[in-house]
Amino acid sequence: MKKATFYHAGCPVCVSAEQDILNLIPSEEVEVVHLGSNKARIEEAKTAGVKSVPALVLNNGNVLHINFGASIENVK
């Protein structure tokens, strides 16, 4: 079972963080969601508590906002 979902939007900060996260966390344990190309999942991310991207939402409900790429409002 995946432990986390990584939400990003393709911004430079997001891409850099994505590479770093996937280097740290086994790839089978994290799902990567590009909100720019998958806008249907923006509401899911907001409901989970994502305020900005990139962010990592864990299965325990915690949200780790990693650096700052863009506000979730700006992704819409």
Place this chain on the structure above:
Amino acid sequence: MKKATFYHAGCPVCVSAEQDILNLIPSEEVEVVHLGSNKARIEEAKTAGVKSVPALVLNNGNVLHINFGASIENVK
């Protein structure tokens, strides 16, 4: 070889993030440094680019600031 150093300062945000990070990253790959009880390493963290804690500094030099617990200036 460790892939990352996790700097924190014992604040609630730090402790929560530490538990999450150690749940995601194999513990043998991350060193945890408590800057509140190990002030000698504050300069090392600042030199690495840490602006606030908790933060994860990777071996490639990238710094992932995770949520926001406290400014590194306030840790001193």
